[in-house]
Amino acid sequence: MESLIKAANKKVWLTGEFNGERLAPDIQKLNYVILVTENEQFVTSSFPVICELYDNEEGITMPKSIYAPIHPRVSLLYNDTIPNNHRNRIRVVNEDTSYRLNRYICGVVKSR
Numbered sequence: 001m002e003s004l005i006k007a008a009n010k011k012v013w014l015t016g017e018f019n020g021e022r023l024a025p026d027i028q029k030l031n032y033v034i035l036v037t038e039n040e041q042f043v044t045s046s047f048p049v050i051c052e053l054y055d056n057e058e059g060i061t062m063p064k065s066i067y068a069p070i071h072p073r074v075s076l077l078y079n080d081t082i083p084n085n086h087r088n089r090i091r092v093v094n095e096d097t098s099y100r101l102n103r104y105i106c107g108v109v110k111s112r
Contacts, residue, residue, distance in 0.1 A: 048069045050066070
């Protein structure tokens with residue numbers, strides 16, 4: 001059941017099937033970093049997105065973090081904990097980081 005709920009949340013938050021009036025402003029509040037890998041490749045798929053959500057004090061579900069590999073060598077990471085020196089920049093990641101992100105998107109590693 002948990003995987004069905006996660007899939008439904010992703011579909012609701014990140015596809016055209018959702019009335020995106022609130023989605024765009026919520027994502028725009030998050031910081032982003034463009035991750036690039038030189039040697040390894042990121043795992044991509046037809047729906048390559050991990051979206052972590054949380055409920056705020058008012059009980060409204062908000063995006064906490066969004067990870068989207070958009071190309072075998074490029075991925076986007078949106079969240080509010082990106083350090084200032086990485087915010088809105090391209091960051092080349094090493095093989096270990098790309099491996100961890102690939103394990104994360106494949107569901108081998110649970111989010112925190």
